[in-house]
Amino acid sequence: MLKSFNKSMLLVLSVLLVLCLFGCKEKPVEEPPEPAKPEISVKDTEPMTVVYLEKKGPYSETGKSILELFTLLKKKDLKLRNFPMGFYYDDPEKVAPEETRYEVVCQFVGEFKGDNELKVKELPAQKVACLLYTGPYEKCAPAYKELFGWVMKNKYQPIGPCIEKYLNDPAKVKPEELKTEISVPVKKAPEDTEMIEK
Numbered sequence: 001m002l003k004s005f006n007k008s009m010l011l012v013l014s015v016l017l018v019l020c021l022f023g024c025k026e027k028p029v030e031e032p033p034e035p036a037k038p039e040i041s042v043k044d045t046e047p048m049t050v051v052y053l054e055k056k057g058p059y060s061e062t063g064k065s066i067l068e069l070f071t072l073l074k075k076k077d078l079k080l081r082n083f084p085m086g087f088y089y090d091d092p093e094k095v096a097p098e099e100t101r102y103e104v105v106c107q108f109v110g111e112f113k114g115d116n117e118l119k120v121k122e123l124p125a126q127k128v129a130c131l132l133y134t135g136p137y138e139k140c141a142p143a144y145k146e147l148f149g150w151v152m153k154n155k156y157q158p159i160g161p162c163i164e165k166y167l168n169d170p171a172k173v174k175p176e177e178l179k180t181e182i183s184v185p186v187k188k189a190p191e192d193t194e195m196i197e198k
Helices: 002-023 059-075 141-153
Strands: 040-044 048-056 079-088 101-109 119-123 127-134 156-158 162-166 179-188
Touching (some): 048 059, 059 101, 127 141
Antiparallel strands (some): 040 127, 048 101, 048 119, 079 101, 079 162, 127 179, 156 179
8 A cells, every 4th residue: 555655656756857847947038019000991981960169279188178068068958979079180299289279079969050159060971091099098199100101101191180089988997998099081192192101
């Protein structure tokens, strides 16, 4: 009985020794994977009727302006349809924050022609290059760089303001889980235009 136990223990110890020699080698340190580059595509939008507020000032105040837009929707017995959007007309690297122009925009349910508080306009169908960005709003600059680099490389020209569509509520999700569709209206560049890659 003791002999049998000793043989069993010897076998277990031998297996452990083999595992230690061959299975416990120091593993190379793995580099964290690089964040996946967002997929960029070109799509056609549908025409839509929207309400909007024109604003001038830092783009960081967009959230406050969207809340103002929602307050006015409620006041006028209108309901939000789809997601709110921001239209950005100036390059914040070239225009002072207090001078940048933007609009907060949304589709709505209800009858409304616009007034002195809240304006209405028709957005035409258009072709846009877009990507989905996930993360804090204030850290989206690399996504813009990626989008505009792709636009130029693929021989398109931007022809309108940048548009951000806010796909979830910052009051309900963490900043790193915020999803924003970033797009820019585009058209094909003329064939004789020389495209310079940076």
